[in-house]
Amino acid sequence: MTERKPGIGTKLVEGGRRKEWRGRLVTPPVERASTILFDSVADLENGTPRLGEYRYGLQGTATHWALSEALTQLEQGAAGTALFSSGLSAITGTLLALLSPGDELLVTDSVYGPTRRFCDTILKRFGIVTTYYAPLIGADIADLITERTRAIILESPGSHTMEIQDVPAICAAAADRDVVTVIDNTWATPLFFPALSAGVDITILAATKYVAGHADLLLGTATATAKYFTRIQRTAWDLGHAVSADDAWLALRGLRTMAVRLKQHQENALTVAGWLKQQPRVGQVLHPALADCPGHELWSRDFKGSSGLFSFELTGANDAERAAFVDRLDMFGIGYSWGGYESLALPVNPIRTASTAPADNLIRLHIGLEDPDDLIADLAASFAAM
Ligand SMILES: Cc1ncc(COP(=O)(O)O)c(C=O)c1O
The missing domain is CATH 3.90.1150.10 (Aspartate Aminotransferase, domain 1)
Structure with a gap:
């Protein structure tokens, strides 16, 4: 018998509902925690921070892991999803994970305004040079890639002016030169545009918008391939990004519908x-x-x-x-x-x-x-x- 791949509606309903996280409830409950208690010092010292293991509030609880896992399952080829306190912090946290002084960054000219501001102020102060490109550039992005280009930011459609980008062409040109691609996929979500399948390395959602869906919380997510996920998750923790269990739970509730x-x-x-x-x-x-x-x-x-x-x-x-x-x-x-x-x-x-x-x-x-x-x-x- 060939194994059937679940459709997207099924994934939205089933994602993250592991028995060990929800017990006999339908939905994993809100687990609020800063301190997690260990049986002994040896237990506490044993192990490294990772999703799915109780350690400290920063690494989340079953509520957070369920949301991460549900989002990861929506993108083919994704290794994991890091949660951030807002859509903007998912973008800035991801860029800080990827970039070092002296790097160059290519950013679509149609980018969300606060992302532009972060590039023009904080990244600039850390010696990272941003070059904006015309959203419809397509494969010609190759002409802008230099020895120092480390990352390309896409947003499709663009903020306000809604230009749709040739994501596969831009990602192919980037991959040729080992440049990492990051997309703000908030408008389409993986339901209307599965970004990793189009060649993107890291896809970001302001989950504040359609995932949450009720204008009552701020949350951001970065879903990445195995090549980048650990680095992004580690950086999120190093920067101290935390999401409240209540907000993660509400976002998971939103995701179901x-x-x-x-x-x-x-x-x-x-x-x-x-x-x-x-x-x-x-x-x-x-x-x-x-x-x-x-x-x-x-x-x-x-x-x-x-x-x-x-x-x-x-x-x-x-x-x-x-x-x-x-x-x-x-x-x-x-x-x-x-x-x-x-x-x-x-x-x-x-x-x-x-x-x-x-x-x-x-x-x-x-x-x-x-x-x-x-x-x-x-x-x-x-x-x-x-
Ligand atoms: C395209 C886009 N990306 C990111 C964000 C940032 O999301 P948040 O408000 O959760 O920081 C917004 C917010 O309006 C947005 O429109």
Whole structure:
């Protein structure tokens, strides 16, 4: 009999539910701990920190290990998942694990703003040089790789402007020169883009968004191949990164329903984006599943779906008019982050140093799980008042 590989929905339901961690409960419980007690000094001194072994709160408890294991199982070829206290700290912790003074780093120009800030301030202070590249560079990234290039950061789609990158081409060029690739895969998650299968070495999620799914916690994850996992996990501990057991448990609860939530975010966002496309005051709709979005053909080639976040251009609007458009919305919250069950709207201003943004005058929407007709009515009222 050939062994069946479980589907993604099954993995989300079963991941991390080892009997030794959950006993007779369905779900591994919240195990809060700083101190772990040993039977003797010899026992305490015996062994090294590792996931799955009680040692000190920093190394986690069954609650954390269950979340790590469930996430690792979503990526083929993954050796493990390190947990961090936020999406941003997963990115910065991973970079600190990989880079040394004198190294060069290539970063997509569409990168999440605080990642750019970390590169331009703290990494710069430690003698690491960042070069930004055009998100659509593809295989031509090879021309930017020097003897000193140690890592390439990808984010697909990019923050605010949503460009889809040619991840396999960039990773192939990197692998040729033994350069490590790191992707911020928060938008797609492994469900819509299994990053390690596309050639990426380390994939990062701001689990704050779709994994948690309820806008009530901060958490980051770095899932890596065997070549890099131990180094990243060790660095996370050396830096003292810890995640509360309550947050790990909530994230694990969120993960169980991520597939159904993402399906609905996808459907609702496509309905709203399609409607926006028909509106006279709307220019480009930067949604990876629509032809307006740079790299749309790569999305069609590589992705299994689209989530709830996209941007659109409010043509001819100045900053005050964009702000007024958002202020008038009733159903869309105004605030940072995304990936929760609720809809959000924000005027955004892309930062570019190495390329041109596809559009300005952008408003970013996160489409939640409300009825899309209600969201459309709210948007229509704000257009009508313009
Ligand atoms: C693409 C992307 N990556 C990373 C992060 C950081 O996640 P966190 O808020 O958990 O630090 C965000 C947050 O908005 C994001 O949009």
